[in-house]
Amino acid sequence: MVESCDLTSRHCKPCEGGTPPLPGAEIERYLADLPGWERHDAVISKRFEFKNYCQTMGFVNAVAWIAQSQGHHPDLEVSYRNCRVSYTTHAIGGLSENDFICAAKVEALLT
Template sequence: MYNKVTRVSAVQLSAAEVAKHLLKLPNWKYDGKKITREFVLKDFETTWAFLSQVAMRSHLYGHHPTIQTTYNKVRLDLSTHDIQGVSEIDLKLAKKVEGYAAGREKVEGRESNK
C-alpha cells in the first residue's frame, strides 16, 4: 500500500478561531499552545486499536501528536511545532480522532469486556 505524506505550511490560529472550532469538538481543551483530549476506552485491546488508527492517520498527515497511555486511558496533545501553536491540521486531526473513538469509549457504570 502506498500513501503519500503531504506537508503544507501551517498558520497559527488565534485563540478565538480555536475556540470557534472547539464548539464542534467539545471534549477538547485549549491552553493557548495546544489542544488536548483525554479518552477512557473500553479495554486494553480497544485502546491499541484506537492508537493504531491515530498513528496511521498522523503519519498520513505528516503530523504527530504527543500521546500518553496507560491501560485504557489515552491523552492526546495536538499542536503544530513549527509555529508553536494550533493550526488547521491540528483541528482536522482532532476531528478524525473523534471518529476513531466513537463507540470505543467506556460508558460510565458499565464494565468493559476483559
C-alpha cells in the same frame, strides 16, 4: 462556523515557520465543534477512555495511521484504559488548522 464534519474531509497542509498561529477566536470556533477537547496555551488535547488495554491499543494504532496519512503527529500519553491525544504545530509555535483537522479525524474514530 466550521463544522467538524468539514474538517474530517480536509487534508493537512505543510506549515512553515513564519506562518502565524490561529487567532483565539478561530481556535474557540473550532473547539466548539470538538466535544471534550480542551485548549491549554498552544495545545489542544482530549483524554479517551476504553474498556481494556486491547481497545486502547487499537485506538492508538488508528491515531498513528491518521498521523502518518496527514503528516501531522500528536503527542500520545497511553495507559491501560486511556489515551490522551495532544496536538500543536511546533513549526509555528502554536495551533494551526492542521491540529483541528487531525483532532476531528480522531474524534470520528469513535462516532
